[in-house]
Amino acid sequence: MAGFARFQAVLRLFDEKASAWTVPAMSDALGVPASTVYRTVRDLVAGGFLEAAHESVYRLGSAFIEYDRLLRLTDPLVAAGRGALHDVVAQAHTPCVALLSRLYNDQVMCVVDEAARDTSFRSSYERGRPMPLTQGATSKVILAHLPARLLNRLIGAPKDGGARHAALRRELADIRKRGFCVTASEIDAGLAGIAAPVIVREAGIIASLSLVADDSRLDDSQRRRLVLLVVSAASLVAEELRYALTPPAIVEPRHKMVKQ
Amino acid sequence: MAGFARFQAVLRLFDEKASAWTVPAMSDALGVPASTVYRTVRDLVAGGFLEAAHESVYRLGSAFIEYDRLLRLTDPLVAAGRGALHDVVAQAHTPCVALLSRLYNDQVMCVVDEAARDTSFRSSYERGRPMPLTQGATSKVILAHLPARLLNRLIGAPKDGGARHAALRRELADIRKRGFCVTASEIDAGLAGIAAPVIVREAGIIASLSLVADDSRLDDSQRRRLVLLVVSAASLVAEELRYALTPPAIVEPRHKMVKQ
DNA sequence: TCAATATTCTCATTTTTTGAGAATTTATTT
DNA sequence: AAATAAATTCTCAAAAAATGAGAATATTGA
Incomplete structure (x- = not known):
């Protein structure tokens, strides 16, 4: 080495x-x-x-604090999502944590989190902590929207898996069809996760917006309301991202800049 | 290279x-x-x-988000200071931002910041942004408590400076005597900084706790009150740090661990 | 001041890195 | 779907840098 x-x-x-x-x-x-x-x-x-x-x-x-600040300031996902998270926790009207998480190489990581004011519990998902790929609504909704090739690389080809693997594949297909994912006690006992995808292929962004709340305080109508909240917030973030990326604010190679 | x-x-x-x-x-x-x-x-x-x-x-x-989280979780200064900052902004009873900043190699950087609820302005000092060494209460109070050798390395030896350099030296000596530093509009126009040192030599920590507030809203009695608040909070943090470090939670070289 | 420990230095040897361009992969356009 | 363009990886000999053992030096605490 x-x-x-x-x-x-x-x-x-x-x-x-x-x-x-x-x-x-x-x-x-x-x-x-x-x-x-x-x-x-x-x-x-x-x-x-x-x-x-x-x-x-x-x-x-x-240096890590410094680069982390840079990342926070310049990551288009963070920029587009921060406000949405704020709105989500405000409109949830229940103790909760909202997260914006993203696929980085081969792991899912939360890049912004915001807790509602009266939230006493803590989610295992928190900014900067790598999370399991195949557990929790946050990760699953991301997996469900991955291009086949990438998914195969991450969890293995469809054939070479056992029963659990096949079940996961089916679940992912289902999530993809519905457009959201709800889980309970998969990551933290007693906590439910509600997640919707934030996909902007043009920007290479495969992410999710999710809400973590106390499962025992959720009845079906609550849950439906929160799903709606999360799904619409997620599509709003995706829309904002597309808009923000229209004039690509990237540094081009010199020979291209000169041409302008 | x-x-x-x-x-x-x-x-x-x-x-x-x-x-x-x-x-x-x-x-x-x-x-x-x-x-x-x-x-x-x-x-x-x-x-x-x-x-x-x-x-x-x-x-x-x-990786930067990940290491930054690690730093937040494991930095003794952050651990000891987070609560204090919370208390400070709560007890300030005025829009303000409280900061815990620290000397890193040869620059001052804020490692935790917390704003009071109704704070509309933003301080240039914010987590992860390197700050000038010789401007602002936050930095000056740190410089004022540096060992002579280190100070010389950072701002140059006493002799080889002009009038401004001598003035800075005098100011630092004064700050050191008083035990706190108050400045106005040195970093951001219209904002005042109030800082007190957090020095724990045994832990190699040379830091400061500071408060940034709208200068026009501060009368003398307000200012005195906030100075007191900052000074006492800073000494509390230093105390907590000393206490936390008593059983050194560090990884020792193997040959030392074996002896235990 | 003196130990004890931490850190830097030295230098011949081994191991990487480097850079130019070819080869290949990937994405885009026709 | 082929053609074009761009991005990326590969190849290999020359050049540069990293390595490690131990000596030398600096730093720190008693």
């Missing part, structure tokens, strides 16, 4: 449980000589990806 | 103005052959630091 992989490996050591590392510990965990790790860490510190905390302990650095 | 620098250089291309890049554009901007940039970008995409959006356009990737 060398080059970028080395940097990756060091950063991946940091997680919720182990948020502070000494160089000898990293060296030990990675099976790489200390002198090499010192060099790698020095580069990462210089780039702001790690910071020297104290007593030779290192933590994740400010 | 090579190795880590190449990755850094690519990532640093992304900012508020240019949030989406094609490979030819990057190649052009960096003066590096396309084939090399393609390789670099491929690595960054694999690591989640970039994502292929559409039409060969790349954006910042989900």
Whole structure:
């Protein structure tokens, strides 16, 4: 292992449980000589990806906060969706969390979340946490709208799966037909998820808008109302995205810019 | 340039103005052959630091959201300060934004912000945005409490500066004596900043808690009240930090863990 | 001040990276 | 559906950089 992989490996050591590392510990965990790790860490510190905390302990650095802000400010999905989430939690009239989640490479991740004022529970889905692909309304509604090729890559080809796989395929087909997905206690016991797709192929955006609420407080009419709310909010976000992308605000290669 | 620098250089291309890049554009901007940039970008995409959006356009990737969450969850300063900020904006009884900011390498950056409910203005200080070292209460109060050696490195030695430099030195000494700093319209016109230091040397934390409010709405007694609020909140956060760090929750090198 | 520990440095060797262009894949247009 | 254009990957020899062991140095705490 060398080059970028080395940097990756060091950063991946940091997680919720182990948020502070000494160089000898990293060296030990990675099976790489200390002198090499010192060099790698020095580069990462210089780039702001790690910071020297104290007593030779290192933590994740400010670059992540900085890039995260950039992402929040410039991600078209975040821009288009923030307002919608606000409206959704306001109009839900029940304790809930609204999420905008998105397929990134091969995982689903929430990119914006907003809780209603009086919400005491916490959803496992939260901004920045990778979520399982095949569980929860949020993820399923995304899977259901994936191009066949991509879906096969993510969950395997239709044939080479057992009964559970076939069931998932059927469920996804059903979700796709309905245009939304409702689940209960799939991610968090006692919590229901209601999700609708936000698909803007032209922008390469495959996402979902979802609502998490206490399942025991939902009767059928409530549920229908919330589904309607989520579905319409999701299509609104998709519409806004399409509109926003019409004049592509991207940096073109120089030779193209010159032509203008 | 090579190795880590190449990755850094690519990532640093992304900012508020240019949030989406094609490979030819990057190649052009960096003066590096396309084939090399393609390789670099491929690595960054694999690591989640970039994502292929559409039409060969790349954006910042989900890894930043993920690491940012990790940072929020595990940074002792964030953990100790979140509640305090909440209390501060609640007790300020005026539209305001409360910030917890910190010295990272050689820049000041806000790591948590919270606005009071009825706050319409926005402070330039916001989570994830690097701020000037020598302007604004938030930064000054941090500078004022830096060890001499570090301060010299950041703003230059006492002798080799002009009149402005000497004035800054005097101001910092004064702030240090008082234990807080109040400024007006230094960062944003019409906004006042009130900051107090959060220093926990044992943890390598040099930070500040600050409040940004509409200067025209503050009379002297208001200002005194808010200074008191900020100063006491800051010392509370520092206290909590010291307490939290007593049993050092860090990953020790293996040979130390074995001894236990 | 003195230990103990952390960090950087040195340098020959090994391993990558690099870049130019060809080859291939992918998307778009006709 | 073929043709065109663009994007992306591949190839390979030369050049550059990373590696690791240990020495040298800096930093820190007692």
